[in-house]
Amino acid sequence: MGAVLPQSVRCEAATPYLWVMLTPPDPTYHDMAWFKRQSAGIVTSKAEQNETPEGYWIKCPECEHITSQRELEDNLNVCPKCNHHHTMSGLGYFELLFDEGKYQRHDAHLHSADPLEFQDKKDYPSRILAAEKKSGLNDAVVSATGTVGGNPLSVAAMDFSFIGGSMGSVVGEVITRGIRRAVEENRAMLIISQSGGARMMEGALSLMQMAKTSANLALLAERGLPFFSLMTHPTTGGVTASYAMLGDFNLAEPGALIGFAGPRVIRETIGRDLPKGFQRAEFLVEKGFVDLIVPRHSLRKTMAGLMEQIFESSATSLKSPASNGRSKTKKAAVKAK
Ligand SMILES: [Zn+2]
Numbered sequence: 001m002g003a004v005l006p007q008s009v010r011c012e013a014a015t016p017y018l019w020v021m022l023t024p025p026d027p028t029y030h031d032m033a034w035f036k037r038q039s040a041g042i043v044t045s046k047a048e049q050n051e052t053p054e055g056y057w058i059k060c061p062e063c064e065h066i067t068s069q070r071e072l073e074d075n076l077n078v079c080p081k082c083n084h085h086h087t088m089s090g091l092g093y094f095e096l097l098f099d100e101g102k103y104q105r106h107d108a109h110l111h112s113a114d115p116l117e118f119q120d121k122k123d124y125p126s127r128i129l130a131a132e133k134k135s136g137l138n139d140a141v142v143s144a145t146g147t148v149g150g151n152p153l154s155v156a157a158m159d160f161s162f163i164g165g166s167m168g169s170v171v172g173e174v175i176t177r178g179i180r181r182a183v184e185e186n187r188a189m190l191i192i193s194q195s196g197g198a199r200m201m202e203g204a205l206s207l208m209q210m211a212k213t214s215a216n217l218a219l220l221a222e223r224g225l226p227f228f229s230l231m232t233h234p235t236t237g238g239v240t241a242s243y244a245m246l247g248d249f250n251l252a253e254p255g256a257l258i259g260f261a262g263p264r265v266i267r268e269t270i271g272r273d274l275p276k277g278f279q280r281a282e283f284l285v286e287k288g289f290v291d292l293i294v295p296r297h298s299l300r301k302t303m304a305g306l307m308e309q310i311f312e313s314s315a316t317s318l319k320s321p322a323s324n325g326r327s328k329t330k331k332a333a334v335k336a337k
Pocket of ligand 1: 061062063064082084
């Protein structure tokens with residue numbers, strides 16, 4: 001009812017529209033530089049001027065240096081100005097690590113069930129589906145085998161983009177299968193961690209992955225095969241409390257936050273200020289929790305060097321088709337240098 005206007009008002013409103021429709025095209029139209037600002041006095045706010053397409057430019061959280069996404073990716077997601085290590089995807093680590101970027105992926109078909117029928121803001125299956133769409137992954141870990149410097153390696157790399165790299169049943173299963181593969185094929189094992197901890201939507205089932213992965217790592221140790229744990233930013237909660245800290249070599253990326261509970265929770269619990277650099281990789285090397293800090297640019301070289309030494313010193317226990325294959329590829333790798 002309120003939409004009916006008096007006749008005069010309707011006519012006034014319609015007039016400018018009709019004028020536009022009936023006016024012939026301006027003959028000077030083609031000579032006009034329409035993209036040039038014709039009138040002065042149009043002010044664009046500073047905030048709008050700085051607006052760029054999301055994801056194209058990345059601001060370093062440490063030094064605030066702005067880099068294009070492309071430039072950052074070319075530099076292995078490491079800030080070219082201050083060496084801050086931005087998060088890298090699991091698949092990115094595979095490209096970086098394996099000889100000639102060649103590897104075989106495993107267990108990309110495993111998906112989480114919903115045994116607890118968990119629901120918070122949305123139900124767990126919807127959350128999983130959204131995470132799968134966003135990340136292009138089946139869960140928060142990817143697994144592959146290949147060679148590094150000619151040495152056989154099984155890698156499970158976590159991915160923070162999938163529900164904060166949380167450790168659910170699929171993460172536990174994929175890591176376990178990766179370890180079993182290492183045992184069966186005489187490979188070294190590397191787990192790259194980046195995780196907020198356990199996946200609360202799976203409750204106790206998530207916590208059981210700590211025991212499951214740790215028990216399988218014991219099998220690897222029985223076979224005398226090395227386990228490398230690389231902790232990247234952040235490695236926390238149940239992941240730190242299980243496989244991340246069980247490495248024969250506990251490696252960490254520069255500046256990575258590594259701990260069980262976060263610094264804020266600890267500060268509030270003990271009611272005291274924490275020392276500078278608390279829970280950072282450099283602090284943990286000082287305290288003996290971490291063996292070595294490995295910058296991303298030297299990860300491949302460091303892994304190849306460590307494996308070389310171990311496999312050569314324990315050559316007798318590693319005589320298998322896999323290790324024979326290793327020596328062949330090793331020659332090729334040396335040539336490539
Ligand atoms: Zn920076």
